[in-house]
Amino acid sequence: MNLKQWDVIAAKYIASAVKGAQYPVPAMEEIAFIGRSNVGKSSLINSLTRCRSLARVSGSPGKTQTLNFYELCAKRMLDEGEDRRTFHLVDLPGYGFARTAKDNREQWSVFIGKYLENSENLKLVCQLIDIRHKPMDSDVACYHWLMDCQRPTLVILTKADKLSKGAGIAQKELFKREFGLDDSRIIIYSSTAHTMRNELIAKIMDYID
Numbered sequence: 001m002n003l004k005q006w007d008v009i010a011a012k013y014i015a016s017a018v019k020g021a022q023y024p025v026p027a028m029e030e031i032a033f034i035g036r037s038n039v040g041k042s043s044l045i046n047s048l049t050r051c052r053s054l055a056r057v058s059g060s061p062g063k064t065q066t067l068n069f070y071e072l073c074a075k076r077m078l079d080e081g082e083d084r085r086t087f088h089l090v091d092l093p094g095y096g097f098a099r100t101a102k103d104n105r106e107q108w109s110v111f112i113g114k115y116l117e118n119s120e121n122l123k124l125v126c127q128l129i130d131i132r133h134k135p136m137d138s139d140v141a142c143y144h145w146l147m148d149c150q151r152p153t154l155v156i157l158t159k160a161d162k163l164s165k166g167a168g169i170a171q172k173e174l175f176k177r178e179f180g181l182d183d184s185r186i187i188i189y190s191s192t193a194h195t196m197r198n199e200l201i202a203k204i205m206d207y208i209d
């Protein structure tokens, strides 16, 4: 059977939540985006959905403060007919925001921790890291936390347009060594150039039933 490529054909904002009672009903399979403040989580959601302002983007860190749920519809053509899936993307508040008070940081870990540990619908966590940086303690800690929660994780190196291709590939190799990843679990992305958009959508769809 000749399976054609998945594409995202519709996206809409569904809900924001700071506690379980506010999670959307009906629940759907979820793909979550986690990473330091300002790494480009909300921009990536806009790039994947081709919506310029679906998720709010800001130059100053700490913009996203709640779990934000977006409903996506993806479609691919089959030899006969087509195949559609509807699922949720979840934009999480960033970690490592220096100006956030200690109390807020603790609240962050409790709230996001509960979600990551308990969500039955969560199929994949995409951990975003700025491609220009060395692995930071908070990124390494987050990655190990996801491993402890036994969550399938994909590392996305963001803002690839800010580095030359060669420098980007060198950074990818560094992260592969540091995190012990093979090529299937790391991808380079630019939300301004939308490079690797089809590849990332294909990877995400591998986790949606």
Ligand code: GTP
Pocket (backbone or CB within 6 Å): 035, 036, 037, 038, 039, 040, 041, 042, 043, 044, 056, 057, 058, 059, 060, 061, 062, 063, 064, 065, 092, 093, 094, 095, 158, 159, 160, 161, 162, 189, 190, 191, 192, 193
């Ligand atoms: P918080 O909600 O604060 O946790 O941030 P976030 O991770 O959602 O980051 P956001 O998408 O708001 O982007 C932060 C800044 O980085 C904005 O100024 C974006 O325009 C910029 N940015 C995000 N992705 C890219 C990218 O791929 N390339 C470039 N050049 N800039 C980007």
Ligand code: MG
Pocket (backbone or CB within 6 Å): 041, 042, 043, 056, 057, 063, 064, 091
């Ligand atoms: Mg954001």
